[in-house]
Amino acid sequence: MAGGKTLVADEIRARLAVLTPERLEVIDESALHADHSEDARRGESHFRIRLRASALEGLSRVARHRAVHDALGAELIGRIHALAIEFEA
Template sequence: MTERKNDLSRAKRMEMLLQTQLAPLTLEIADESSKHAGHAGARPGGETHYHVHLVSKSFEGLTRVARQRLVYNALREEFDTGLHALALDLKTPAETR
């Protein structure tokens, strides 16, 4: 039985989008919403602030800003539906050696 997209947590949806669009070798997503309670964009239910560690060949030859744009574009729908902030750690495979 396939889960409907809306039945998944935001982290799982983000994981699926990033896997599909950036083919990461490493992908870690941590919900840090509880650290931001009371701050702008925070909601009682959480799922607003995340830390993403992603290693992908897609980042080769790109600046830090270009890498961030790829991730933001991949997650555009999530931002449109309540994702407020990302802390990003984006590397190429060569940068992890």
């Protein structure tokens, strides 16, 4: 927490815990986009998730993305400008 405020990356990790990931990496890439996005200049707006979770095995790519979005919830998704999701085998 920074100044009593929960970081978006920490919220992402906490919410994705429902998928019981074997591996979870949350990368804040906002700084890489600061030159072309007002959201990115404020920070915590562009994220990359690398995820491996048995709960997602056997699901189509679309179903895995839906499961991640459902776990994150509409409110958190609404605060993120860009989200890249990589699923690991």
